[in-house]
Amino acid sequence: xxxxxxxHPSLSPLLHSDVTFVVGREQQKxxxxxxxxxxxxxxxxxxxxxxxxxxxxSSSSVPxxxxxxxxxxQPEVFLAVIEFLYTxxxxxxxxxxxEVLTSSVEYGxxxxxxxxVKFIKDTLSVEQVCEALQAAVTYGQTDLQQHCxxxxxxxxxxxxxxxGFRELSDVxxxxxxxxxxxAVDELDLVQAVREWAHVSSAVLERPVPEVxxxxxxxxxxxxxxxxxxxxxxxxNQQDLLIPVxxxxxxxxxxxxxxxxxxPSRLCRPRRGTRPxxxxxxxxxxxx
Numbered sequence: 001x002x003x004x005x006x007x008h009p010s011l012s013p014l015l016h017s018d019v020t021f022v023v024g025r026e027q028q029k030x031x032x033x034x035x036x037x038x039x040x041x042x043x044x045x046x047x048x049x050x051x052x053x054x055x056x057x058s059s060s061s062v063p064x065x066x067x068x069x070x071x072x073x074q075p076e077v078f079l080a081v082i083e084f085l086y087t088x089x090x091x092x093x094x095x096x097x098x099e100v101l102t103s104s105v106e107y108g109x110x111x112x113x114x115x116x117v118k119f120i121k122d123t124l125s126v127e128q129v130c131e132a133l134q135a136a137v138t139y140g141q142t143d144l145q146q147h148c149x150x151x152x153x154x155x156x157x158x159x160x161x162x163x164g165f166r167e168l169s170d171v172x173x174x175x176x177x178x179x180x181x182x183a184v185d186e187l188d189l190v191q192a193v194r195e196w197a198h199v200s201s202a203v204l205e206r207p208v209p210e211v212x213x214x215x216x217x218x219x220x221x222x223x224x225x226x227x228x229x230x231x232x233x234x235x236n237q238q239d240l241l242i243p244v245x246x247x248x249x250x251x252x253x254x255x256x257x258x259x260x261x262x263p264s265r266l267c268r269p270r271r272g273t274r275p276x277x278x279x280x281x282x283x284x285x286x287x
Contacts, residue, residue: 019048020067021078028075029067032082040085043107077103084112092119094128098135105139117144124151130164137172152176156184156272160192166199170214177218178265183272186223190232193219194241208239216242220266221250225276229254257281 017031037044047068070078077099084090090112092100097119104112120132121144133148135141152159159165168176173196176182182189197212204211219242224232229250236242249262257278267282269275 021070022067023070023073023075023078025071026075030075030078030082037082037085041107041109044085073103074099081107081109081112084109084115090115092116094123094125097123098128098131101135101139113139113141117141120144121147124148126155126158127162127164129159130162130168133176134164134168134172137169137175149176149179153179153181153183153271156182157188160184160189165192166196168196170200170211174214174218177215179270180265180268181271184270185272185274186220186270187228187274189270190219190221190224194235194239197241198239208241209243212241216246218266219246220268220270220273221246222253222262222267222282223269223273223276223279224250225278226254253282254278 019034021030034048080100101116129151136144197208200211201208
């Protein structure tokens with residue numbers, strides 16, 4: 001039988017269940033069976049078994065009375081975990097799948113983790129891809145990371161306008177910016193990073209140059225035309241997003257008509273970079 005949630009009294013789940021969880025801010029009651037949870041999940045086995053203080057004999061363990069309070073998880077997410085433990089399958093939707101993935105890692109449920117990853121890959125959207133990428137990096141899901149990055153490369157211009165993009169960590173954003181296959185022009189990418197930096201600065205209560213220190217190293221300023229660099233310098237005076245030496249290096253590339261002194265990756269046009277006349281001077285350096 002599956003676990004019951006907030007049942008009607010006539011269903012009498014307590015007649016057969018022997019453990020109760022109080023889940024989420026809603027304090028929703030979820031009823032289950034200790035033997036099923038303990039057999040299927042080591043984390044629940046530890047939660048549901050308690051050895052008396054001073055006892056060295058694990059056979060003398062006694063079950064905690066409960067109920068168990070789980071205030072930091074949504075009831076729908078916890079019920080998905082319980083469903084998996086009872087049936088080895090799970091009902092997912094885009095609203096809960098990332099939190100179920102988090103729970104699968106916390107509870108050590110590798111098979112549930114795989115089901116979540118498959119669902120995410122099958123239903124990935126522009127609005128959710130950055131959040132999925134952040135979760136993939138956090139939980140070491142290499143295959144999902146690659147899938148999310150490929151998705152971002154295919155529709156970059158739309159992705160950089162999402163709230164999820166603005167909520168990326170600096171490490172994950174830096175990883176995205178290293179790609180040659182981003183389908184967006186560099187000028188638009190600079191603006192997207194500037195917006196990201198201002199959001200991160202407000203959330204973390206740290207200066208813009210500090211929160212953006214890693215990502216701005218991946219902006220390919222030598223690709224911008226002189227008039228665009230002038231505008232960028234004007235904006236930069238207001239928030240100091242980009243180190244002065246990076247702007248100077250971009251101007252030097254224009255003056256010398258080559259990328260001397262600039263890392264080769266910063267002179268390489270991305271897939272979505274709009275052509276500028278001076279790019280032909282950078283090409284030999286990029287090869």
